[in-house]
Amino acid sequence: MRLKTHTWGSGDRVALLIHGLMADHRTWRRVGPALAGRGYRVIGVDLPGHGRSPRGSGPYGAGLYRLDDMALAVAAACPHGADVAIGHSLGALVLERATHLGMAVDRAVYSDPAWRSEPQDLAPARAYKHATRDEIRAANPRWDPAAVDDEVACLALWDPDTLTVLEPPPGLPVTAVRPSLVLLADPSERIPPGAQDLLRARGFALRTVPGAGHSIHRDDFPGFMSALSDWA
Template sequence: MQLTTHTWGAGDRVALLVHGMMADHRTWRRVGPALADRGYRVVGVDLPGHGGSPRGGGADGARRYRLDDMALALAAACPHGVDAAVGHSLGAVVLERAIGRGMAVERAVYSDPAWRSEPHDLAPARAYKHATRDEIRAANPRWEAAAVDDEVACLALWDPDTVTVLEPPPGLPASAVRPSLVLLADPSERVTPGGQELLRARRFALRTVPGAGHSIHRDDFPGFMSALSGWV
């Protein structure tokens, strides 16, 4: 499966951005140019079932999206020699899985990763496909207007069957294969305090962005970029 990508900048270093569930490369509207200004060639990937990338195949009633397949597709779309990769939510899960299977990345940042260990009702996520602009704005009062517009456009292209990649929940990774930073919302609904202690024991560095919700880079862009200090 060939994924759609979007590029900012033309620097000597390479940064990879992997969006979360329901989004696509547009979620990085501010992050991509900011990293390009730091000297990176920044590549934003649309995961399967999102943005301009292909939908999942298979017979009617068959499971059309699998985490390992997404990880393989990401690795195939990944530029050679990635210096830094950032994944948000589902994107963090897919990125970690791809790195664990050999995708070459020097440093990884996982932004409020969807590493739940307990089963979670995904029906509300499916229903969000039909959220209106006003509902998106009400749910995300800290977002700028352009981010709300992006979300509307992303939802129009998103295949809600992608939620099945989180069934069963992926749980916490066993170890940090590469130098890895986990950025957390305040509080994080996806990584519990106990889970945070386990991640530290498994060689992940952790930072929290005070007051930020799940979509840290859209809730508090300056806080998000500051939290990347020393990693990107």
């Protein structure tokens, strides 16, 4: 399976960006060029069922939306590994699984990862497929207009059946396979305080971006980049 990718920059170091559920590489509109300015060749993937990547209804079938298959597809899109890899929400799940499956990553950054342990009602997420521009803006008041436009375009291409990747809930990773930083929203609904303590005990470094929502890089781009200062 070949994922659609987008590249910024041509540096000697490689940064891999993995978006969250419902999004695609466009969510990194500001992050990609910023990392390219730091000397990276930045690769943004579209996960299966997102952007211009293969659909579960195509020749690969519904198995395309299993977490292992997503992780292997991402590893194939970055065959020589990455100096730093950043995954947001679902992208964090995929990144963490890819490192366990052997993808070479020097440093991993997990942005408000969807490591829930409890079952959740996915119906609201499925309904969000049809959110209007006004509804997106109201739900994300800190986003700039370009981010809202990107979300509209991403939702138009998103296959809601990708939600099956969250069933059952993945839970917290057992250990940090690579040097790993977890960036947290303030507060984080996905990683509550007790889970944060467990992650620290399991070898993860944690940082909170004050006031940021789940999509940290779109809520507070300067805060997001500042939190990455000694990681990317």
